Amino acid sequence: MNESNKVVSLAERSSAQLDFSPRKRKPLPSAVAVLRDKARNLLLEQTKRLFAKVDDSLFSMAERAHGQEEQDGLFQALRLLRVERRNIAERFAEKLDEAFQVKSPDQERDHNVASGDLSLVHNDDLEQLVAADTMVANAKRTYAEPLTELSLRLDTLYSVKIYEKNNPLGPDAICDAFVEAVRPLDIHIRARLTLLKKFEQVVMLQLQEFYEFCNQLLVEHGILPSLREQRRVARQQSGRSTGPSPTTGATPGAGQNQAAGQGQTGAAGAVAGGSFAPGLLPATAGLAPMPSGDLLTHLGALQSGSQYQSAAGIQLLNVSELLQQRLVQANQAASLAKVDSDIIKLVEMLFSFILEDRSLAAPLKSQLGRLQLPLLKVAIADKSFFSKGGHPARKLLNELAQTATGWQAGDNYESDPLYREISRVVDRVLSEFDRDVNIFSQLLESFREFTLRERKRAEMLERRVVDEADGRAKTHAARARVAAVMDALIAERDLPQVVHDWLHKVWNNVLFLTCVKDGTESEPWRRDVRTARDLVWSVQAPMPDSRQQLLGLLPALQERLREGVEAVSLNPFEARSLFAELKEVYRERFALAQQLIAERERLAKEQVERDMREAAAAGPAEEMDSLPQEAADDVAVPQMEELEQVVAQAEVVTEPEQEGLAPLPENDPHWQMTFRLAQGSWFELKRAEGEQFRCRLAAVIRDIERFIFVNRNGAKVEEFARLELAHALRSGRLMPLNDGMLFERALQSVIGNVRQTRNEQR
Structure with missing residues (x-):
């Protein structure tokens, strides 16, 4: 269920x-x-x-x-x-x-x-x-x-x-x-x-x-x-008596109804002196619970009280104790409605979680902790607060916490722009919020404008870091993929030296530039790979049967080769030499084809004469010998589909990983974790010298299996290969920070703790 x-x-x-x-x-x-x-x-x-x-x-x-x-x-x-x-x-x-x-x-x-x-x-x-x-x-x-x-x-x-x-x-x-x-x-x-x-x-x-x-x-x-x-x-x-009498003889139930019916004025429906001792009384005392409006008045007074003005080392507030002190000082007695009492406890448990959350630095936790009373007032006034995920107060708390996740306190953290901005937001909530929750929406909007400006500045530096790593990745990947194409075309083939020169001096560079610029899924890449394949085929195709096909291919092939020479800015003298040598290879191939055709015609003529002489013979005719033809290469030139597969399977040579790291099995949880890390996740990094940094996974460079981490300002903090990252996670050198919605995480934790407590008491 x-x-x-x-x-x-x-x-x-x-x-x-x-x-x-x-x-x-x-x-x-x-x-x-x-x-x-x-x-x-x-x-x-x-x-x-x-x-x-x-x-x-x-x-x-x-x-x-x-x-x-x-x-x-x-x-x-x-x-x-x-x-x-x-x-x-x-x-x-x-x-x-x-x-x-x-x-x-x-x-x-x-x-x-x-x-x-x-x-x-x-x-x-x-x-x-x-x-x-x-x-x-x-x-x-x-x-x-x-x-x-x-x-x-x-x-x-x-x-x-x-x-x-x-x-x-x-x-x-x-x-x-x-x-x-x-x-x-x-x-x-x-x-x-x-x-x-x-x-x-x-x-x-x-x-x-x-x-x-x-x-x-x-x-x-x-x-x-x-x-x-x-x-x-x-x-x-x-009603006719001048004041409440402790010896009226009324039953607790009657007294309760009387208090409710008269709608006594004063703080939270409290009564002064009389039948009840001053202070916060249990619900079973017979005193009508104070209305929510009066409770909000008390909380508002506590919110503006002196005990909430200092943000340094703030501790979780015991609201019930503060209410008790306030009522005693006013010589009043009051009780809480059960639902209000439970909301007070629930909000205390939520902020207890917030103040203990390791994902936030201590100074900013203290600032967020100052929101306990304002959010308690919101929850008292709006009982759907805990179930309304889009409530502006919840959204503001989540936004503040999410932005604060990557922040760490420096020597003069009070002057840090983010710390000052969060302090300003909290101060305004404490000084301006009474019953109108629109203040949370206004502050949320202004805080988002601030974070957007901060984020844009950080993104510029982060973009340069990622682009640099991405450029290195594309370079490594391009070299590996071009090498795979060249190996597939050259391996086990006896090619003329000029074709080797074309492939190594010209087309190796052409493919590299195209791979870096357009990628291996692009049409320019397929066109250039096809050109390299056609070049190899043009000197390997059996003659004379491929003569007509080769005649049709050469004009377009020559044009594509000329474009490649221009793309890599090859020396004109060397380019003329390559074209001349390749032209000589084709001249020899066509001359050979002409010889083979003449030989084939001669043999065919002799076969006809032989057939005529033997036409009257009774025995069956002998099979005609095969006509002469240039022997085809033992290894066929690979088709485009085969070359695409070779490229897809090319192993990218990455930078060497840290020495001394033992390989991890495929089912190791930390090795598996490296495949599930989401870009933008926050971590705490511990270095050998004892320094600790908060960093964010800015990019995963798939081609070379490198993970780039930056700080809040976009500066590079660390770069890991996959095996290095797995070991860092395993040793606790790199620890994930939970940067999910703070309010929802706190609520989930409270519910889980209460469930566990209840199960233990069964």
Whole structure:
């Protein structure tokens, strides 16, 4: 099954999902059993309407899908949901029933300790986390009044304390039941998120009447029938009092609802003095979580605080501790919503990875670390931040990190242009960012303009380095390929000396120039190779049968030879001598051909006379002897296809590799790595004298198997042959740096670490 990434913030969810063994359910009070059955039926009815809406949405999404793979995934999800509706409903009902087996507070604490505050559950999709936690948080705010009443009434029926978290019909329980019901489905992530969105619209946002019904059902069973009136009177009395009293006698649930209902002003919905000690309180304290807007106000104050002004040796911030100090100083008490608490932890884990990343130099890591609070504010305000790859804040962080990968601190690094520019960007984020994320887009654009100017300067020097290496490579390759052609044409053939002179003095240079300039796949190269082949054939072709073909070839061949002489600027006197000597060879060949033709005619005439004398003879005629002809060369002149193959197989003689390096087997991982290195990848190079350099693979010169490395400014740092490179990688002298998207790497690392921790705790 393909599972998507999800970091689930509810520790109790994680604990429940780890234990799939059947449990013996405890009998429920009669009123609770009736409530369970009625509530389950109502929720199942609402869920039935959900599937019809999901069908329409998935079909529309599939028609607008950007690619065939996505469209197929959505259609497959649509078909699977139609088939699995009954099973989903059954699992949903089962999970709802399980929620009524409420755990004791001690059991809850044990589960929380075992699971941790942030745990990985079965898939790796943060979007699903955000969708689930957001719909739960919204429902808790919207239905705070009836939820509190329902918790208080159920509290009188259970032997364990009932509060918001373990309310069997609370938003947590309903959402968890549905998430678990659809978890076994192997469907596209977009389809899964659409399913959750429709569940929120059809079920979670329509719970007002449901909770009213549940409360009324318990009232009919005589469970706290006057609770609402008592709570109304308590609120009126509280409103007339001059200040909060620690001895009002209100239950934690009522106090929580009161705080939420009154919408107290001040930092993060905090309360001063009174029933709660100043500081950051746990969610179970009974205090309504501070709204996200108030939390952002606190974080904004911390962002502009003095502890964040210095960039030297910056350490990871403990945001919870800073919030605690701020609330204590203000004599206020507040608690965090679970989703906000988990986002704080997640961002801390992400920046812990960033500050430990060996791909970045320490001064620039410190600068990037200063973005912890601004990015935390972004994540609090926009819960899709972790799943939105194109978010401008993420793009800015990735761009800064990617540009910083090849940078290394010098003696006066504070004056380095890149360090100053990144410092400027970070300073502007800290001083200007409040809630408007457009500042990240503006800074990203200006930073890209800076890097473009820097890159252009470096590219000029890098181009010269690569061109020089490429020129050497083409020279070596051209010599090897021309030598292969010459060997194929001359080997084992007795050629006139003038033809040897033409090939070595003229055509060797012609082919070399053409190979360097146009390459071996070009038409000029094929034309010049054909000329060399025709020259050899012209003095090897058997006569007189090839006489007519040779007569037709010579004018064009002579013209091509003349062009070659001009191309290599051969001495005119030497050129005239070569043409004269070659002309003499052809004169002799045609004279020989004429002699052979005359001899052939004489023999033919004698054969006719012999046939006439023997015509009356009774015996069979004897076979005519073969007519005279010039003997052909034992080794045929190779065809053009054969010459092309010879060129392709030519071994390029490279520069000698470092002595003393043992050959590596083909399956050696570092030898194999040399074939997979991508141009532009960054490395850390250690030299014998202890120096360390950050360098980038600028080019791989395939013809001579050389790897060219340059620094950020485009200057050449090192050049390796393939075997040298493999040994450097194997010994750790050259170590790859991970220059992938920093935010995505950090997120992947955090998810992997949480998954490992969770597996170890099973």
